[in-house]
Amino acid sequence: MAHRQDQQRRASIHDVASRAGVSAATVSKVMAGVTTVKPENAQRVFDAVEQLGYRVDPLASDMRRAKRRIIGAIMPEFESEFFGQMVTQLESLAEQRGYTLVAASSRESETREKEILARMHDWRVAGVVLAPVRNEHGPAAEFMKANGMTGVLIDRVLSDDAFDTVSADSAAASTEVARELIAKGHRHILVVGLGEQAATVRARLDGFRSTALKLAPDVRIDVVLAETDVEPLRAQLREYFGQGANGGERPTAVYSLFLKGTLVALSEFRRRGWHCPNDISLVGFDDAEWMQVTWPAIAAVVQPVRQIAGHAMEALFARIEGGEGPPIARLEPCRVLMRESVGSPGNGPHSGGGHRQ
Amino acid sequence: MAHRQDQQRRASIHDVASRAGVSAATVSKVMAGVTTVKPENAQRVFDAVEQLGYRVDPLASDMRRAKRRIIGAIMPEFESEFFGQMVTQLESLAEQRGYTLVAASSRESETREKEILARMHDWRVAGVVLAPVRNEHGPAAEFMKANGMTGVLIDRVLSDDAFDTVSADSAAASTEVARELIAKGHRHILVVGLGEQAATVRARLDGFRSTALKLAPDVRIDVVLAETDVEPLRAQLREYFGQGANGGERPTAVYSLFLKGTLVALSEFRRRGWHCPNDISLVGFDDAEWMQVTWPAIAAVVQPVRQIAGHAMEALFARIEGGEGPPIARLEPCRVLMRESVGSPGNGPHSGGGHRQ
DNA sequence: CAACTACGAAAAATCGATTTACTCATTCCT
DNA sequence: AGGAATGAGTAAATCGATTTTTCGTAGTTG
Numbered sequence: 135m136a137h138r139q140d141q142q143r144r145a146s147i148h149d150v151a152s153r154a155g156v157s158a159a160t161v162s163k164v165m166a167g168v169t170t171v172k173p174e175n176a177q178r179v180f181d182a183v184e185q186l187g188y189r190v191d192p193l194a195s196d197m198r199r200a201k202r203r204i205i206g207a208i209m210p211e212f213e214s215e216f217f218g219q220m221v222t223q224l225e226s227l228a229e230q231r232g233y234t235l236v237a238a239s240s241r242e243s244e245t246r247e248k249e250i251l252a253r254m255h256d257w258r259v260a261g262v263v264l265a266p267v268r269n270e271h272g273p274a275a276e277f278m279k280a281n282g283m284t285g286v287l288i289d290r291v292l293s294d295d296a297f298d299t300v301s302a303d304s305a306a307a308s309t310e311v312a313r314e315l316i317a318k319g320h321r322h323i324l325v326v327g328l329g330e331q332a333a334t335v336r337a338r339l340d341g342f343r344s345t346a347l348k349l350a351p352d353v354r355i356d357v358v359l360a361e362t363d364v365e366p367l368r369a370q371l372r373e374y375f376g377q378g379a380n381g382g383e384r385p386t387a388v389y390s391l392f393l394k395g396t397l398v399a400l401s402e403f404r405r406r407g408w409h410c411p412n413d414i415s416l417v418g419f420d421d422a423e424w425m426q427v428t429w430p431a432i433a434a435v436v437q438p439v440r441q442i443a444g445h446a447m448e449a450l451f452a453r454i455e456g457g458e459g460p461p462i463a464r465l466e467p468c469r470v471l472m473r474e475s476v477g478s479p480g481n482g483p484h485s486g487g488g489h490r491q
Numbered sequence: 492m493a494h495r496q497d498q499q500r501r502a503s504i505h506d507v508a509s510r511a512g513v514s515a516a517t518v519s520k521v522m523a524g525v526t527t528v529k530p531e532n533a534q535r536v537f538d539a540v541e542q543l544g545y546r547v548d549p550l551a552s553d554m555r556r557a558k559r560r561i562i563g564a565i566m567p568e569f570e571s572e573f574f575g576q577m578v579t580q581l582e583s584l585a586e587q588r589g590y591t592l593v594a595a596s597s598r599e600s601e602t603r604e605k606e607i608l609a610r611m612h613d614w615r616v617a618g619v620v621l622a623p624v625r626n627e628h629g630p631a632a633e634f635m636k637a638n639g640m641t642g643v644l645i646d647r648v649l650s651d652d653a654f655d656t657v658s659a660d661s662a663a664a665s666t667e668v669a670r671e672l673i674a675k676g677h678r679h680i681l682v683v684g685l686g687e688q689a690a691t692v693r694a695r696l697d698g699f700r701s702t703a704l705k706l707a708p709d710v711r712i713d714v715v716l717a718e719t720d721v722e723p724l725r726a727q728l729r730e731y732f733g734q735g736a737n738g739g740e741r742p743t744a745v746y747s748l749f750l751k752g753t754l755v756a757l758s759e760f761r762r763r764g765w766h767c768p769n770d771i772s773l774v775g776f777d778d779a780e781w782m783q784v785t786w787p788a789i790a791a792v793v794q795p796v797r798q799i800a801g802h803a804m805e806a807l808f809a810r811i812e813g814g815e816g817p818p819i820a821r822l823e824p825c826r827v828l829m830r831e832s833v834g835s836p837g838n839g840p841h842s843g844g845g846h847r848q
Numbered sequence: 849c850a851a852c853t854a855c856g857a858a859a860a861a862t863c864g865a866t867t868t869a870c871t872c873a874t875t876c877c878t
Numbered sequence: 879a880g881g882a883a884t885g886a887g888t889a890a891a892t893c894g895a896t897t898t899t900t901c902g903t904a905g906t907t908g
Contacts, residue, residue: 143557144615146864157888162866170886189613193550193559194864197893200500202550212579218570222596234614236593239579256546257591258501401784409786427758428785429766503894514858519896527856551894554863 145186154182165190192234201454206254206262207237208247208274210290214393215422216437217265220288223443224263231451233260240274242267247274251283261285261450269332270294286450288442292333293463298449302437303465304334304391304419305341310470311389311417311435312345319478320387320415322354326371326399327391329359338391338419356385364394371402386479387415393422396432411477421471430474441466502543511539522547549591558811563611563619564594565604565631567647571750572779573794574622577645580800581620588808590617597631599624604631608640618642618807626689627651643807645799649690650820655806659794660822661691661748661776662698667827668746668774668792669702676835677744677772679711683728683756684748686716695748695776713742721751728759743836744772750779753789768834778828787831798823 147165151158156175163171164179171179182188196202205228209217221237228235236254240247244267251274254262262285266272270291278285279296291299315323325342327335339357346353358374360367375384390396396418403414410416410430417433418425425432445464504522508515513532520528521536528536539545553559562585566574578594585592593611597604601624608631611619619642623629627648635642636653648656672680682699684692696714703710715731717724732741747753753775760771767773767787774790775782782789802821 147866148864158865159867159888159890160886163887166866172886175886189609191615191864192613193553193615194893195866196550197554197864197895198866199893211575212569213572213575215570218568218575221594222569222598225596234593234610235595236591237578238592239582241579252546253591256549258548258550397781397784404784404786404788422781424754424779424781424785427754427761428781429761431761504896505894515895516859516897517857520857523896529856532857548894551863552896554865554894555896556863 144191145188146191147188149186150179150182150188153186154178200258201260202258203233204257204259205233205235205450206251206257206259207235208240208250208254208262208264209237210240210242210265210267212237212239214420216393216420216439219439220265220443223440224447227443227447240267244268244272244274247272248277250274251277255281255283259283261454263288263446263450265289266291268330269334270297270299284450284453286446286453288446290331290334292337294461296461298446298453298462298464300442300446300449300464300466301334302435302442303467304435305337306465307419307435307468307470308338308341308389308391309345312342313349314470314472314476315387315389315415315417316346316349316353318387318415318476319480320385321350321352321479322356322383322385322387324356324358324374324385324388325391326367326388326395327357327359328364328367328395329361331392335359335391342389354385364398367395368398368402371398372405375402375406385414387417387476390416390418393418393420396420396434400432410475415477415479416475417470417472426473432475433473434471436469436471438466438468501548502545503548504545506543507536507539507545510543511535557615558617559615560590561614561616562590562592562807563608563614563616564592565597565607565611565619565621566594567597567599567622567624569594569596571777573750573777573796576796577622577800580797581804584800584804597624601625601629601631604629605634607631608634612638612640616640618811620645620803620807622646623648625687626691627654627656641807641810643803643810645803647688647691649694651818653818655803655810655819655821657799657803657806657821657823658691659792659799660824661792662694663822664776664792664825664827665695665698665746665748666702669699670706671827671829671833672744672746672772672774673703673706673710675744675772675833676837677742678707678709678836679713679740679742679744681713681715681731681742681745682748683724683745683752684714684716685721685724685752686718688749692716692748699746711742721755724752725755725759728755729762732759732763742771744774744833747773747775750775750777753777753791757789767832772834772836773832774827774829783830789832790830791828793826793828795823795825 147158147161151161155178160171160175161179164176207221207224209221211217225235238250240250247267262278262283264274264285265288266274270287275287275297285297287294287297287299289301291301293299325339327339343355346355358370360370388399390399399416408414419435421434421436425434449462504515504518508518512535517528517532518536521533564578564581566578568574582592595607597607604624619635619640621631621642622645623631627644632644632654642654644651644654644656646658648658650656682696684696700712703712715727717727745756747756756773765771776792778791778793782791806819
């Protein structure tokens with residue numbers, strides 16, 4: 135229990151040492167669990183620790199080692215469920231191993247990403263979990279390589295020649311989505327994506343397209359890719375549907391490759407008074423809590439956050455502890471939740487416009 | 492620019508000193524911007540810094556000061572937009588002042604909250620931004636008080652006798668919600684809340700109730716409060732609506748005092764085939780991105796995250812820099828977004844059951 | 849011209865641990 | 879019994895900065 139003097143200065147290892155009548159070195163050994171200490175002395179140390187409420191100062195403790203017991207985590211943002219859960223998991227795992235997690239948001243900027251990384255390098259972190267804004271070949275990964283930092287890349291990555299990578303197996307998930315949509319009878323499908331994520335988006339798109347074409351060679355797949363930001367996508371989508379509506383040609387299903395795309399698609403449906411699944415079906419990559427309570431519930435690909443976090447940390451600590459060998463690229467399987475937003479085409483009134491009330 | 496040797500050991504202040512032909516103390520002064528250094532020597536230091544790619548080690552730099560340039564942030568969770576935005580803001584503000592933000596999630600546990608705080612105390616953080624799980628009188632705040640830590644409490648707090656507090660003015664917002672619902676003609680309203688948040692929930696409830704009663708003395712206000720967890724709320728809500736449906740007595744509007752409650756209410760509406768706003772109106776405290784894209788858009792109270800974060804940091808740094816005086820309790824005004832989920836009672840088919848397709 | 853003040857910089861102490869090197873005792877072995 | 883090996887502990891060096899103290903030189907003053 136902590137007594138007195140708490141307000142003043144905290145007890146240092148020397149205070150404990152003098153109180154226990156031993157040297158600071160002995161106290162350090164006892165705290166580290168070294169066995170070559172006489173039981174009697176160890177007990178005296180424990181007593182002194184108890185009486186003074188002593189706790190090791192992690193900062194001072196880390197001073198002498200080259201790698202400090204700090205793990206850095208860099209995420210593109212904190213606002214989404216996905217990265218929120220990711221940070222929660224990573225923090226928990228780091229803590230389990232006696233490390234402190236320092237999380238930072240690159241706010242979707244590659245410049246900031248690198249600045250943060252430089253700052254983490256200043257802190258001499260033992261390792262970094264980096265979810266790059268764009269992909270594995272960004273400036274941050276470059277910086278890590280150049281400075282001999284150890285790290286793991288997650289999420290918007292496929293594989294790298296310098297770092298282990300862990301990400302959702304979005305190609306396989308997209309394959310499954312394609313299978314489901316084709317089975318339900320869809321033959322005209324729009325895929326919506328963000329070009330920024332390059333490789334991963336391509337993997338999702340390829341997985342989807344190849345499977346769809348294999349199962350139904352007559353399928354028509356349109357693609358709307360925004361370059362870097364979400365707002366342009368909204369405009370592109372508006373234009374796309376505008377054209378389609380004129381010619382009477384309209385997809386019967388939309389597969390969005392990322393969460394914001396699902397939101398944009400939904401809001402565009404709303405604007406036009408289309409309802410899921412009667413007027414159009416919708417599946418999104420990435421799940422969110424609200425998707426199952428709205429009407430209709432939105433079908434989604436659920437990413438295995440825990441697995442990604444778990445294997446990322448595993449890989450990271452293996453490297454921190456000196457693990458050698460070529461980088462490993464892991465893909466974690468996703469779950470596809472087909473909810474009510476997906477139906478068969480031509481089943482509903484397909485009103486094509488006007489709100490229902 | 493960083494040359495060679497990066498892979499090896501990073502340059503220390505002594506490396507810079509010897510390269511510049513001065514003492515380490517001089518280098519330290521130059522880095523700190525002290526003016527009592529001969530311009531010529533300062534230049535030599537700058538050159539050496541440049542050549543060696545030297546950057547100050549924040550850990551070593553913090554060693555000698557009692558308060559380190561670290562700010563701790565403790566949030567109940569990271570998964571929601573609200574706390575995600577909060578952490579993003581806090582991080583950005585801390586960084587602006589040259590501090591590092593270490594964020595941790597208490598995962599809605601008061602025990603964990605205190606453990607995290609103890610660990611932050613070990614790190615001798617300069618200050619803490621604490622969003623308590625329950626309210627201002629939790630074990631964490633107690634710990635801070637007992638150990639003379641400086642901190643600010645946010646979100647689920649009203650005012651405290653030891654710390655500054657910053658939170659959304661949820662009572663005023665609730666007043667506005669009441670005004671709107673009464674104006675639309677609602678005379679039977681259900682309020683849904685979580686008892687855990689005690690004081691703040693009571694403030695919201697009181698603000699709502701008193702205004703509603705003042706404007707329409709004949710209004711009937713039912714309250715469903717879950718004790719600690721969300722799942723019981725679902726059951727309670729189910730039971731509540733079950734009874735009401737039998738007697739034909741059913742509220743025409745629901746005001747949820749927290750985000751998950753809004754989700755639970757929505758999913759319960761779904762289960763019963765009720766649609767907003769025809770069958771029932773819904774307003775929730777706390778906004779989310781999806782609420783404006785679903786059909787119908789859900790009305791919500793928008794919390795001023797930036798203001799809360801900004802004033803919390805302002806207050807915190809004022810205390811860190813030695814500011815005295817009694818604790819200040821700040822309330823930041825919210826915005827109420829009345830969206831389509833709110834209508835007038837009796838305007839729609841009020842079908843009372845059965846899905847629409 | 850001796851004494852005094854200023855200034856700039858170096859030397860040394862400090863922060864709070866860990867780790868290395870070294871000192872005594874014992875104990876073990878031939 | 880002499881010498882090596884082991885055990886238990888301590889003093890001192892170390893990590894990389896900051897801060898205090900000390901010191902030398904230059905400039906000012908009486």
